[in-house]
Amino acid sequence: MNIFEKRESVVRSYCRKYPVVFKKALNAEMFSEDGERYVDFLAVAGSMNYGHNNPEIKKAVLDYLADDNIINALDMYTSAKEEFLTEFERLILSPRKLDYKVMCCGPTGTNAVEAALKLARKNKKRTNVIAFAGAFHGMSLGSLALTTDKTSREGGSVPLNNVTFVPYDGTFDSLAYLRWVLEDDHSGVDKPAAIILETVQAEGGINPASVEWLRGIRQICDENDILMIVDDIQVGNGRAGYFFSFERAGIVPDMVVMSKSISGFGMPMSLLLIKPELDIFRPAEHNGTFRGNQLSFIGGTAGIRYFTEHKLDEEVRRKGQIIEQFIQKEILPMDARLVHRGIGMIWGVDFNGIASEKAIEVIHKAFDNHLILEVAGRHDGVVKIMPPLTIEDDTLMEGLQIVKKSIAEVLN
Template identity: 50%
Template sequence: MNSLEIFNKYESEVRGYIRSFPKVFNRAKGAEIWDEDGKRYIDFFAGAGALNYGHNNPEINRAVIEYLQNDGIGHALDMGTVAKRNFIKSFVECILEPRKLDYKLQFVGPTGTNAIETALKIARKVKKRTSVISFTNGFHGMSMGALSITGNRYYHDENYGVPAYTTQVPFFNYMGDEVNTVAYLRRILEDQSSGLELPAAVVLETIQAEGGINVASESWLRDIQKICHDFDVLLIVDDIQVGNGRTGNFFSFERAGIQPDIVTLSKSIGGGHPMSLVLMKPELDKWSPGEHSGTFRGNNLAFVAAHTALETYWRDETFAKDVQQKGKLVESRMQKIKDLYPELIVELRGLGMIRGLEFKDTELASNICSRAFELGLVIETAGAQGQVIKFLGSLVITEVLINEGFDLLEQAIFDAKSAHEAELPANAPLEEVAEVL
């Protein structure tokens, strides 16, 4: 068998990223990965945002290895362990107390969609209402409840029996500057004839990552929180991909000065290990013991990794400032690309270390990412049609690698554009592309 044949023969057709990045990878460090043939790639993908602290972070690895060597508890359901206690203490001291946030922690496991399911469940339980409001182009996960508030039709199938009682409303600037989507939401909530039930919660991402790097304004977020308060509706912020420092602050909502009723965290909160967490205001913690459970909600290796990440990066503001500075470099490199190709690109958008370039031609965006991978750069698309090329590199990536990666992306855009103009097929051999160039 060749290197990919075993996957093609035995693994489900549902596999996705292996099609975009058709290599067998062998090792990784920081923001670099190598395939089994030794070819090096710069990683602008970071495990879809699960590796904010990079591949094989040395501090995290050291702590986990030491824990394993000392026969530390691995699996403990929701029993008390030293690893969990250390994580809670660090999370309170490094994250909650400096931001004057008062939340109870619920460990759910081990994926982001588990956190969303839990948040929806507790919101409905507390408010004794079934309806939930979410937003156009939102993405919240692949289990049934999470799917019900996910906008993209691609992920839906009527045969799934996705639960009802959810309504999507327009996100910030979804209908352009001329339509005030906050006023629209307020109106349909206050109008008894709008046909909309009073919801238990409003669920949103402050930056829609999979939806195309759609950034809500600070004032819009504050207005949404005000509506929730006015109508006795809970505000749930899904910070699974854009939290954990991605925007330059630990939480993506900090810039707006809001305090959601419920926050969901996953991906990078585990320091590279599976972990999922729901934060809720203390008065919302209405669970009875064991009413909501899960076998793998006590991943102690993740607690060790997460504790180490917090102590290494979040004891002061140094790391956050570094992320913000790198974000400016990423923005400047993307702006340069936009200026080079105004005929190809609609706009640049994003914040901190999540940025996107929206292309007019979806196929071209896809071809650019494919060409970038051939050159040694892992980068993916986002948006409803995959029209946005998304930067999601780890937060510990060096400026040298950022610049090297963007040099490769610029080359990939030039190559893909030239091949497109020459009417070469997307999968044309590199030799043919080279002849055109």
């Protein structure tokens, strides 16, 4: 028995799917301590959008470390945070004509979701929040109440409440249902402070919402004095083909939650973006020790510079087409029951029409074939393709060929 099995809690999960000891990683390749090479189609669940050990971002981090600069500072003013906020305003907010206050939250995505919930409820003086079937927003109790998968919810072991779920885009007439819920004074649903959504449900099985639906939600929020919160933790930072995933719909949410790739280098960081008039917490009302990880600010600054200078949004749209065309031409013809969904560089191949467990078999085969691939969605039945955005074209093609080969091995 190795030290992990002997000493680490049984709650560990990804290591069961990829049972080697990893040591190194470079852009879209990961290497085990035995020197085996794996193509990475997971990007550490979307936190390595700019590639493992991206040299431009790494240089900024190493330079900062080499100079005895401050590493952690609570939420004190620091040069690193000053530079991050300045560049975030210059490169991200201003060109998009967005005016958000930036709240630095505890280091994981779920903490920023908690902050968004608290702030929405405080602003509107209402407890209920509307979320969508298929949503994933995190594991702490407030976020878990918004998260839909059964296993995660059972892990909470307490009632998860103050949330009403409605169907997401593509299930029934979701907008009409939502309108009815809000407008019928006998619907039995308390008026919510906010509606929270992912513009592409990632853990929920790669479900991209349509532009019309997203605009419809914005309109419903406006008409009913409800805040719109977009959780861009997984599909922001360029994943959906734009820095913010909602840009494609031309809408402006009231709050935006960011984490995962926002630190540029895979370091822990999360932010809540808030329309200025909603920024009403009293000092320290949502606090936390690790809101000032300076290496994350340094990586984050280098990350948004990298994103902008390399026009990564255009790259994502180009590579997204390569992925979609490959799926259409090479994968879907293998079985008429396969379904694909996606946008930008997040794609899913849905096996639920065949047998959901085939998806898990595919990712095991893929690992045997040296590709890191994950499942998502209902019954874990969707194979999820999500490489670093910076993946080289030939590595992308190599990975896609492994997906094809692995599916063929499972279906035959």
